Amino acid sequence: MCDEIFDQKNMHLDQILADRRSYRQFRPEFPDEDEIRRILHAGLLAPYAAAAIGGSKDYFRRFFVMKRGSRSLDAAIPLVMDQVTVMAQGLEREMEQNPVLREKAVSFVQRLGMIRKMGRVPGVGNAPYYIVVAERKGFPPVELQSLAHCLENMWLKATALELGFQIVSITSQMSGNPEFCKILGIPAGEWELMGCAVGYAADELSPSIRPPVEDVTRWLE
Template sequence: MTYLDSLLMQRQKIAVISDKPLEREKLETVIEAGRLAPYAGLAQKNTDTFRHFFVIKRGSRTARELEQLCSRQRILESKRIYEEGLDQKYQPAAFMAEHFKDGGAGDVFSSPWLIVIAERGAYPAREEVCLGYVMENMWLKATELQIAFKPCSIVSDIKDKVSLQKLLGLDSQEHYAFDACNIGYPKDVVKKRENHKKPTEQITYFTD
């Protein structure tokens, strides 16, 4: 097993993060891994302003406003689930609709710092794909540094992009895709993984 293999094996979501301060150097090392992730879209080729990182402190004014946007989105999503009958079709959707109907957003900041990543849209539209590259790079770097990493997908779901972009100081006339993660030190000892749940191997070769 190579070093990369071991990182891939040990990468995992760590839900419980302590309040112990994370050194700025380590935080920026994880961000740098995301900054180095591949990008796509021909319109980005000769620019370097299409990817932004925002580090938001829990309890700050920006944090509270972001939580409000997430809360409103959860209420809207809960209503959509009921209106489209998804709660009857999918058990996880029923759980989500019930859990989020009051807009609870207390879990958005499960660590002292939330990193929000914004990827500007271009042609062809690949911004959401690129965010996947960014998050994976950051996740693996956090794993290497033994730092807890927990994706915060509700930020990706916010439909009120104009308000979110204004909050972060981005041009509201541009199109951005967003993702986010909580980062910090694990509150508990992280057990070494001996195996990894993964999809059944299904490879199809077309040779002629």
């Protein structure tokens, strides 16, 4: 490959990787549906666990796009919020019995408490789009890893399109919720889920800051 093209490809990729950030405040305007399709296409290009879903005839990855103000999203919002409460109460009960968990989960439980106080799950209803991605359960159960690859591709594409993107990880807790799955039109319990919010970011964030590679790497003999 000619050196100039090689350098340009790497320069652009490095820039997108550095620019990728979690945006949590969105402007009200809706990005074009075509831009959303380009993000979903990037998700489809992500790797998947071929050996784990080998036998399935039906395609194993699905996208569900919910627009702010839509019937589907209005129905999903309280269900996701209820799940936060269920999770918080379950964790609090477990933490009473388990001191190790109590120490480990304290900041996560505080975060759930903040969400409950706010009365809304960040990314679900405040962004122009809430997108749920589903991966059919296979064996071994590696759907969540597969979804992470898919979401990362989508995140990088959104970054290249200069759109804000936020992971909404509580979505994974909804995979067994019959009412939530009914909104998506899938049977509860057969798919793992992950979600994200997409829209124009309300503010600009500077590129990510990470430690130097050498500080966190050991080259083994």
